[in-house]
Amino acid sequence: MPAITMIVNGARREVQVAADTPLLYVLRNNLELTGPQFGCGLSQCGACSVLIDGKEARSCTLPINRVTGKEVTTLEGLPARWAAQRGLPASEAGRILHPVQQAWIDEQVPQCGFCQNGMMIKATELLDETPAPTVAQIKTAFTSGPSPHLCRCGSYSAIIDAVQRASTLMAKGR
Amino acid sequence: MATVNRIDVYGATLTRRQFVKAGGALFVGFSLAGRNFLEQTAQASPGKNSLDASLASAWFEIHADNTILMRTGKVDFGQTTAHTAYKQIVAEELSVPYEAITAVVMGDTDRTPDGGFSAGFLEYGGLNLRKAAAYTHQALLDLAAQKLGVEKSQLTVKDGVVSGGGKRVSYGELVAKQQLKLTIPVTGDLTSMFGLTVTGNPPMKPTSAYTIIGKSFANSVTPSKVSAKEVWVTDVRVPNMLHGRVVHPRTLGSTLVSVGELDKKTYPNAQVVVKGNLVGVVAPTEWEAIGASQQVAADTKWTDWKGLPGHAQLHKWLREEADWKTTPATKSEKNRGDVAPALASASKSLSASYELPYMKHAPIGPTIAVGDVRPDGTVYIHTHNQNPQALRGQIARMLGTSVDNVVVRIYAGPGHYGRSNGGNAGAEDEAVILSKAVGRPVRVQWMRPDDLLWSTSSPPAIANIRIGWDASGKITGYQADHYMPAMQDDRLVGALIAGLPTQPAPDVNPEPGAISTTVNTLMDPWVYDLVPNVAESGYGTFQLGQKASPLAIGLRDHSMRTPGQLQQNYPRELAISEAAAQAGVDGIEFRLKQTSDERLIRVLKAVRDASGWETRRSPGPKASATGATPVSGQGVSVMLRSGTYWACVCQVSLVPSTGKVAVDKYTIAVDPGIVINPLQLKRTIEGGALMGLSHALYEEMTFDESGVTSRDWRSYPVLTMADVPEIKVVILNHPEVGAYGGGSEAANALAVSAVAAAFFDATGKPARRLPLKPAYVQTVLKA
Numbered sequence: 001m002p003a004i005t006m007i008v009n010g011a012r013r014e015v016q017v018a019a020d021t022p023l024l025y026v027l028r029n030n031l032e033l034t035g036p037q038f039g040c041g042l043s044q045c046g047a048c049s050v051l052i053d054g055k056e057a058r059s060c061t062l063p064i065n066r067v068t069g070k071e072v073t074t075l076e077g078l079p080a081r082w083a084a085q086r087g088l089p090a091s092e093a094g095r096i097l098h099p100v101q102q103a104w105i106d107e108q109v110p111q112c113g114f115c116q117n118g119m120m121i122k123a124t125e126l127l128d129e130t131p132a133p134t135v136a137q138i139k140t141a142f143t144s145g146p147s148p149h150l151c152r153c154g155s156y157s158a159i160i161d162a163v164q165r166a167s168t169l170m171a172k173g174r
Numbered sequence: 175m176a177t178v179n180r181i182d183v184y185g186a187t188l189t190r191r192q193f194v195k196a197g198g199a200l201f202v203g204f205s206l207a208g209r210n211f212l213e214q215t216a217q218a219s220p221g222k223n224s225l226d227a228s229l230a231s232a233w234f235e236i237h238a239d240n241t242i243l244m245r246t247g248k249v250d251f252g253q254t255t256a257h258t259a260y261k262q263i264v265a266e267e268l269s270v271p272y273e274a275i276t277a278v279v280m281g282d283t284d285r286t287p288d289g290g291f292s293a294g295f296l297e298y299g300g301l302n303l304r305k306a307a308a309y310t311h312q313a314l315l316d317l318a319a320q321k322l323g324v325e326k327s328q329l330t331v332k333d334g335v336v337s338g339g340g341k342r343v344s345y346g347e348l349v350a351k352q353q354l355k356l357t358i359p360v361t362g363d364l365t366s367m368f369g370l371t372v373t374g375n376p377p378m379k380p381t382s383a384y385t386i387i388g389k390s391f392a393n394s395v396t397p398s399k400v401s402a403k404e405v406w407v408t409d410v411r412v413p414n415m416l417h418g419r420v421v422h423p424r425t426l427g428s429t430l431v432s433v434g435e436l437d438k439k440t441y442p443n444a445q446v447v448v449k450g451n452l453v454g455v456v457a458p459t460e461w462e463a464i465g466a467s468q469q470v471a472a473d474t475k476w477t478d479w480k481g482l483p484g485h486a487q488l489h490k491w492l493r494e495e496a497d498w499k500t501t502p503a504t505k506s507e508k509n510r511g512d513v514a515p516a517l518a519s520a521s522k523s524l525s526a527s528y529e530l531p532y533m534k535h536a537p538i539g540p541t542i543a544v545g546d547v548r549p550d551g552t553v554y555i556h557t558h559n560q561n562p563q564a565l566r567g568q569i570a571r572m573l574g575t576s577v578d579n580v581v582v583r584i585y586a587g588p589g590h591y592g593r594s595n596g597g598n599a600g601a602e603d604e605a606v607i608l609s610k611a612v613g614r615p616v617r618v619q620w621m622r623p624d625d626l627l628w629s630t631s632s633p634p635a636i637a638n639i640r641i642g643w644d645a646s647g648k649i650t651g652y653q654a655d656h657y658m659p660a661m662q663d664d665r666l667v668g669a670l671i672a673g674l675p676t677q678p679a680p681d682v683n684p685e686p687g688a689i690s691t692t693v694n695t696l697m698d699p700w701v702y703d704l705v706p707n708v709a710e711s712g713y714g715t716f717q718l719g720q721k722a723s724p725l726a727i728g729l730r731d732h733s734m735r736t737p738g739q740l741q742q743n744y745p746r747e748l749a750i751s752e753a754a755a756q757a758g759v760d761g762i763e764f765r766l767k768q769t770s771d772e773r774l775i776r777v778l779k780a781v782r783d784a785s786g787w788e789t790r791r792s793p794g795p796k797a798s799a800t801g802a803t804p805v806s807g808q809g810v811s812v813m814l815r816s817g818t819y820w821a822c823v824c825q826v827s828l829v830p831s832t833g834k835v836a837v838d839k840y841t842i843a844v845d846p847g848i849v850i851n852p853l854q855l856k857r858t859i860e861g862g863a864l865m866g867l868s869h870a871l872y873e874e875m876t877f878d879e880s881g882v883t884s885r886d887w888r889s890y891p892v893l894t895m896a897d898v899p900e901i902k903v904v905i906l907n908h909p910e911v912g913a914y915g916g917g918s919e920a921a922n923a924l925a926v927s928a929v930a931a932a933f934f935d936a937t938g939k940p941a942r943r944l945p946l947k948p949a950y951v952q953t954v955l956k957a
Binding site: 017018020021022025028029033034035037038039040041042044045047074075076079097101104105108109110111112113114115116117120138139140142143147148149150151152153154155156157158159160 | 251252253254392393396397399400401402404406408409459460461462536537538539540586587588589591619621622853854857858860861862863864865868886887888892893894895896898901
């Protein structure tokens with residue numbers, strides 16, 4: 001079993017697992033990063049989403065050997081990502097939340113909250129590319145990719161509110 | 175050395191020990207004998223691994239620094255009301271700041287007092303905490319009266335500080351350096367469906383004095399969830415734990431012929447466990463357990479079984495084959511007059527039949543549990559479950575051990591929408607069975623297909639409705655015959671497959687403490703009080719295929735948001751919209767003609783004004799069932815649920831040639847009486863509204879003769895963000911009602927009839943079954 005190396009939330013991590021192990025199990029069980037959740041194991045819901053080199057990806061079906069050398073950002077890594085984008089010292093990351101996370105709190109988005117990891121990852125990707133998205137652009141973003149991002153509790157309208165709030169927060173912070 | 179004294183509190187005794195030299199401050203409980211104390215203590219006596227719910231300290235710890243820890247056995251991981259409304263209710267009743275409640279312990283069976291299911295979370299569940307807080311508040315006032323030397327009636331409390339006679343003392347100061355014991359009256363069976371109930375009538379704060387209830391306090395559990403700090407049920411890892419997966423039978427009635435041989439070369443650390451017809455695979459890593467279980471499954475042989483009608487034949491089968499005779503019919507308590515002659519003599523009438531499919535709760539994450547059967551016979555189950563004390567009882571029964579030996583710990587998890595309110599969601603018993611077999615803790619997580627194929631479902635229904643009205647548009651007679659299979663199967667599915675003891679299948683008479691009955695109760699309160707002749711009946715039957723299945727499984731049903739009421743409100747409200755159309759009267763005007771209930775009138779007018787409703791007859795002037803030009807329509811529906819009045823308007827559009835229905839706008843007005851947390855309420859209503867639109871447009875569990883064929887999100891599609899309409903929520907706060915209603919899940923059920931009525935308004939064609947998928951819609955439009 002050869003070691004596989006990747007950058008996770010800014011740090012170099014090496015794991016020894018079967019090469020076909022999906023990234024999700026490595027993150028949760030080997031690296032104890034429990035932001036991403038198992039929802040379907042089929043890339044059909046988005047609960048497991050992470051950013052890979054800045055792009056949203058479904059970790060439940062992505063074999064670990066395809067992540068070699070890549071940069072993985074999980075929900076845990078969003079504050080540091082924001083700190084870096086703002087040019088804040090890395091030590092600040094432990095004291096702040098990413099504006100997307102703050103907006104999720106302000107708008108009281110979660111019902112059960114189980115899908116929200118993927119929703120926040122998707123929102124982060126969207127706001128990086130489109131800093132002030134329209135409702136139509138938000139809807140397109142959250143329903144494109146391998147599958148729509150599913151929320152069974154129906155928090156979609158709260159998510160739309162929160163993406164727009166995060167957009168405002170980020171505009172102020174940049 | 176301690177001095178002991180006694181204080182009379184509402185005809186009872188508070189015991190107080192004052193420590194002369196005490197280190198830490200304690201609030202280890204008050205001892206107040208309530209009026210029912212003597213008759214209730216025997217039932218409430220706690221066993222091992224239980225709190226004594228008759229002690230106030232089981233509910234609250236008030237610390238010397240004025241912080242408070244609160245415990246509730248009710249579990250809400252779906253809307254997290256325990257972290258908002260429950261805290262507000264308690265803070266209000268105790269007269270402490272919301273922020274003083276710094277910790278909430280929820281659901282753990284050895285750390286919370288009362289148990290019971292999580293239905294009726296505010297109107298029933300919250301009452302236990304509220305009464306416990308009210309007793310505690312009274313005892314604190316008595317302590318303060320003694321300490322300050324001021325008459326109790328002269329005391330006031332604000333922010334946890336008691337004032338009177340120019341003096342003041344905080345709760346923290348009152349309880350510091352003392353051991354206090356307050357006993358409150360409780361009754362019930364902890365591990366039954368209902369858990370324990372706090373009884374008696376302690377004085378409660380008048381609603382006019384509320385300062386905390388009614389404000390949008392932030393949900394205290396949200397920050398940990400959005401920052402990945404929450405310990406979710408999926409995160410639980412215990413020492414020496416193995417990962418497990420279950421190879422479920424090939425059909426809902428298959429028994430095991432032979433177990434596939436494990437490929438030890440590929441999966442060297444995996445192990446197969448067989449118990450009855452239950453095949454499990456455990457391994458040290460999750461990925462090996464998954465791979466090994468799939469490899470074993472492919473080689474495992476099962477008997478064939480065909481005992482279901484298949485979903486295309488479902489409603490025909492229900493009409494022609496189901497046994498509706500064995501189970502006694504139910505009648506509404508609001509039935510009145512003589513419907514048959516009223517319908518016969520009505521100037522016009524409607525007679526129509528409506529159909530609902532099976533729907534899945536479909537939590538976004540599958541059921542999961544860690545079972546830990548220890549050498550000393552103690553069993554720990556780490557899971558997320560809406561009735562952990564009932565699960566405790568069920569697991570004890572399965573293992574033939576005492577409930578004292580079973581502990582259930584509860585974590586945040588994907589919402590269940592009622593699926594686990596009877597004590598199990600699926601993985602719990604399987605985790606315990608595998609743990610017992612291998613002698614190590616085992617974590618069982620179902621895969622997505624397991625969760626759709628082997629879980630319970632919301633039952634299907636048929637309703638036959640007849641409505642007659644006079645020339646003025648007043649309904650003279652209403653008859654509804656509701657047909658629905660049993661909807662509360664609380665049996666442990668792993669125990670059934672393994673052949674281990676569990677409770678009986680739903681039958682006419684459930685066991686004491688259970689609600690698993692075939693009786694179809696009328697769940698949709700009648701709100702049109704001016705109708706002189708009403709006859710509503712409910713007919714129940716057994717679950718499909720259950721008796722014929724060698725596993726006694728078949729299609730198992732379970733309560734889901736607005737259980738039973740969805741199945742009865744949808745046909746009622748859609749039929750009333752159709753009757754209004756035939757009467758040539760606007761749908762809201764028509765409803766207003768049938769009621770004198772001020773609260774119903776209020777929500778109807780509110781939703782009319784907020785939605786941009788066009789007051790006119792239906793179908794609309796531009797309605798069309800053909801062509802490629804979009805048509806649009808409006809529909810309304812109302813519901814009384816848990817003391818809360820609801821009215822909803824949906825505006826839809828569709829292109830008849832494609833049959834694709836879109837909801838453009840959803841407006842809902844709600845009068846719950848007292849609004850506890852407006853933002854929390856708004857968000858839960860929005861969620862319910864969207865889940866309801868999902869039911870209206872997408873959801874139908876498919877099945878063949880052997881089992882469920884909806885196995886993933888492609889074969890069981892649900893609403894996506896693309897379908898989200900403009901949503902307007904109008905909250906009417908009416909504290910004078912004197913009660914907080916509940917049931918924000920009502921928003922779920924209201925959507926289906928309002929969307930169908932709007933479809934009729936747009937096309938002139940009645941669609942009398944769900945969901946409104948293009949293929950079905952096109953059939954309706956061509957009819």
